[in-house]
Amino acid sequence: MDWSFGLTMTAAGMAVTFITLYLLTLLIRLLNKLFPFKNEEEKKSKT
Amino acid sequence: MDVFIDALNSLGQGFLNLTWQSGIMISIGCLLLYLGIGRKIEPLLLIPIGFGVVLGNLPLANLAAQDEGGVINLLYNTGILTEIFPVLLFVGLGAMIDFGPLLANPIVLIFGAAGQFGIFITLLLALGLGFAKQEAVSIAVIGACDGPTAIYVASKFARDLLPAVSIAAYSYMALVPIIQPPIMRAMTTKKERAILMPPGEKHVSQRVKILFPIIAGILTILIAPMGAPLMGMLMLGNLLKESGVVSRLVDVSENTIANTVTLLLGLCIGASMLGGNFLKWDTILVFLLGFIAIFMDTVTGMLLGKLIKVISKGKINPLLGAAGTSAFPMSARVVQKEGQKANPRSFLLWHAIGANAGGQIGSVMAASVMLAVMSGLGIGPLGG
Numbered sequence: 001m002d003w004s005f006g007l008t009m010t011a012a013g014m015a016v017t018f019i020t021l022y023l024l025t026l027l028i029r030l031l032n033k034l035f036p037f038k039n040e041e042e043k044k045s046k047t
Numbered sequence: 048m049d050v051f052i053d054a055l056n057s058l059g060q061g062f063l064n065l066t067w068q069s070g071i072m073i074s075i076g077c078l079l080l081y082l083g084i085g086r087k088i089e090p091l092l093l094i095p096i097g098f099g100v101v102l103g104n105l106p107l108a109n110l111a112a113q114d115e116g117g118v119i120n121l122l123y124n125t126g127i128l129t130e131i132f133p134v135l136l137f138v139g140l141g142a143m144i145d146f147g148p149l150l151a152n153p154i155v156l157i158f159g160a161a162g163q164f165g166i167f168i169t170l171l172l173a174l175g176l177g178f179a180k181q182e183a184v185s186i187a188v189i190g191a192c193d194g195p196t197a198i199y200v201a202s203k204f205a206r207d208l209l210p211a212v213s214i215a216a217y218s219y220m221a222l223v224p225i226i227q228p229p230i231m232r233a234m235t236t237k238k239e240r241a242i243l244m245p246p247g248e249k250h251v252s253q254r255v256k257i258l259f260p261i262i263a264g265i266l267t268i269l270i271a272p273m274g275a276p277l278m279g280m281l282m283l284g285n286l287l288k289e290s291g292v293v294s295r296l297v298d299v300s301e302n303t304i305a306n307t308v309t310l311l312l313g314l315c316i317g318a319s320m321l322g323g324n325f326l327k328w329d330t331i332l333v334f335l336l337g338f339i340a341i342f343m344d345t346v347t348g349m350l351l352g353k354l355i356k357v358i359s360k361g362k363i364n365p366l367l368g369a370a371g372t373s374a375f376p377m378s379a380r381v382v383q384k385e386g387q388k389a390n391p392r393s394f395l396l397w398h399a400i401g402a403n404a405g406g407q408i409g410s411v412m413a414a415s416v417m418l419a420v421m422s423g424l425g426i427g428p429l430g431g
Contacts, residue, residue: 010167028153
């Protein structure tokens with residue numbers, strides 16, 4: 001069995017998946033801060 | 048008279064060329080048809096696959112995916128070997144998926160990562176059992192709980208295993224409501240399962256819904272470019288839906304494209320399941336490893352669920368961890384059902400859909416990383 005291949009794939013796969021999804025959670029938080037729902041509602045009610 | 052007998056002889060050639068392997072495969076095809084029609088288990092897939100198995104194994108019909116020049120061979124070469132079918136399915140999937148619950152409660156996205164751990168445990172097991180690296184990667188990706196991703200990876204690296212991998216992936220996706228509940232109950236106390244989470248749906252700005260598929264698509268593809276066809280099409284489908292200005296394209300993506308591709312994909316996969324390449328020990332191992340992959344996805348998802356329950360001081364129900372697989376929306380429904388069994392006032396569906404959407408992104412990301420590592424190590428298709 002090629003342990004180095006298996007362990008490299010496991011370490012890289014889990015680490016990159018976790019980090020990417022964590023970055024996406026930060027991205028979503030940022031987007032929600034920049035464009036909160038309330039602002040849109042207020043705009044609609046003004047128009 | 049001789050001419051008449053010769054003509055009759057050629058008519059009977061099909062019967063004369065039947066082998067025991069093709070007989071067994073035709074029976075398997077009929078069993079899949081029964082499960083699809085009689086038991087209504089994934090009928091959209093099992094009917095085309097089952098009929099494809101029957102057609103592909105009829106001798107001299109020239110309808111096996113491997114029969115050069117045949118109609119199904121043409122579809123197989125054009126749609127599966129080029130990876131067009133699974134990629135197109137992702138446009139439909141993106142148009143169907145609602146990232147709203149995920150955008151409103153982004154922490155559940157992390158469950159989508161934990162729900163992929165089974166992939167890598169299975170990879171190590173497959174390597175340990177002596178499978179080649181390309182085969183091990185193709186088998187492991189069954190743990191993505193995502194048929195198109197499994198087909199995409201297997202068609203890239205181990206085409207001989209493609210029929211077994213795709214059937215296993217779709218079968219286990221259908222069996223999620225049976226596989227997951229016992230694990231969920233074994234890993235949690237009734238008190239944990241009964242944790243109430245606020246049922247109210249938080250609203251998300253439409254701008255966020257539109258920007259998310261664009262920015263997330265760019266970011267994830269920059270991180271793992273090898274998975275660009277999958278992630279790109281998933282995000283395209285979702286952008287079409289959220290843009291709100293191309294309802295005709297959304298309709299085509301989630302209905303016409305998804306249904307047509309599912310039909311042709313199922314037919315081609317079924318017609319590639321020939322006795323010679325399917326009735327072997329490796330197929331049983333693929334199914335066994337696929338089960339382990341999905342089992343471990345649920346276990347690791349639940350472990351993270353329990354950890355987040357502790358970190359959140361009991362505010363997050365650990366059952367959500369089981370929705371981190373990308374069996375969308377089956378896992379979310381299972382979480383809702385188990386939560387309500389423990390506490391009739393519980394309503395976890397909205398949160399679970401968010402975790403499940405996270406699982407969809409997580410599975411594509413995990414597959415993309417695997418493709419990137421394979422490419423980085425210079426490992427190409429088996430026999431290629």
